[in-house]
Amino acid sequence: MSFRIRKAVFPVAGLGTRFLPATKTVPKEMLPVIDKPLIQYAVDEAVEAGCDTMVFVTNRYKHSVADYFDKAYELEQKLEKAGKSELLSLIRDVLPPKVRAVFVTQAEALGLGHAVLCARPVVGDEPFAVLLADDLIWNRGPGALKQMADLAERESSSVIAVQDVPRDQTGSYGIVATREFSDHFGEITAIVEKPKPDVAPSNLAVVGRYVLSSRIFPLLENTQAGAGGEIQLTDAIAALLREDRVLGYRFQGRRFDCGSHIGLVEATIQYALDHEDLAGPARAYMLDALSR
Ligand code: UTP
Numbered sequence: 092m093s094f095r096i097r098k099a100v101f102p103v104a105g106l107g108t109r110f111l112p113a114t115k116t117v118p119k120e121m122l123p124v125i126d127k128p129l130i131q132y133a134v135d136e137a138v139e140a141g142c143d144t145m146v147f148v149t150n151r152y153k154h155s156v157a158d159y160f161d162k163a164y165e166l167e168q169k170l171e172k173a174g175k176s177e178l179l180s181l182i183r184d185v186l187p188p189k190v191r192a193v194f195v196t197q198a199e200a201l202g203l204g205h206a207v208l209c210a211r212p213v214v215g216d217e218p219f220a221v222l223l224a225d226d227l228i229w230n231r232g233p234g235a236l237k238q239m240a241d242l243a244e245r246e247s248s249s250v251i252a253v254q255d256v257p258r259d260q261t262g263s264y265g266i267v268a269t270r271e272f273s274d275h276f277g278e279i280t281a282i283v284e285k286p287k288p289d290v291a292p293s294n295l296a297v298v299g300r301y302v303l304s305s306r307i308f309p310l311l312e313n314t315q316a317g318a319g320g321e322i323q324l325t326d327a328i329a330a331l332l333r334e335d336r337v338l339g340y341r342f343q344g345r346r347f348d349c350g351s352h353i354g355l356v357e358a359t360i361q362y363a364l365d366h367e368d369l370a371g372p373a374r375a376y377m378l379d380a381l382s383r
Pocket of ligand 1: 102103104105106107108109110119148197199200201202203205206223224225350
């Protein structure tokens with residue numbers, strides 16, 4: 092079976108409680124780093140990895156994600172009249188011409204696993220990607236999903252992004268045990284959601300990028316609520332391990348947890364320091380602030 096991915100699923104139906112009150116009306120994935128919302132970085136990464144169908148799993152309160160990827164007629168007309176072609180292409184390029192956006196609703200926030208299952212009618216019977224936009228991955232070379240898509244195709248296998256985290260933080264992540272790594276990847280032998288440090292099988296944590304076989308869907312259907320009372324993607328992956336090979340991949344790049352306050356601050360600093368016009372003023376401000 093070919094493991095080439097064409098469809099990318101973006102679960103954006105979570106409650107985003109860590110960013111209240113902002114997330115009372117703005118979905119977490121619409122929070123900006125400099126001038127782009129987090130969801131745009133994730134979509135760009137999926138396009139680069141070869142995906143042409145973006146499946147957004149939203150809820151009835153999150154119209155702004157759909158509005159963002161919709162055509163903005165009035166604004167486009169105004170910019171066109173004013174001859175502002177650079178700004179015009181910025182808002183037109185949120186999705187390249189041959190890429191389509193599909194929206195499915197998760198009626199209740201029953202967990203990440205449930206959100207992924209909601210995408211089943213659109214994904215069908217082919218391997219697909221899942222991207223959690225609040226995990227922003229910065230890299231000078233190919234994006235994390237492109238790296239994973241290449242590996243999935245080469246190895247005909249599901250691939251999950253992993254990174255080392257400090258032992259005392261295992262309770263915040265899905266944690267994997269693997270066979271020995273070679274060339275940045277290793278076969279996953281076990282996966283557990285949010286284990287306490289003393290029972291964690293390792294300190295290798297799952298990050299929000301997955302390339303998954305569609306066999307995950309029937310497994311998700313049979314997954315009961317787990318950690319935190321939610322239907323966990325991790326539990327369905329644990330079941331997938333019993334029938335299929337799943338690789339853990341240490342991606343190249345730096346991940347920012349933009350679902351947390353400090354992660355969003357760090358990402359903003361990193362992208363500012365990498366920005367043609369902002370790098371100088373940002374550096375000057377930081378030096379000044381630190382000297383006070
Ligand atoms: P999180 O665990 O970060 O939860 O979800 P959250 O509700 O978004 O945020 P906090 O913890 O309350 O601040 C991980 C990803 O899964 C999606 C979220 O949108 C996020 O991208 N998700 C989670 C859903 O789409 N549906 C759910 O039922 C749960």
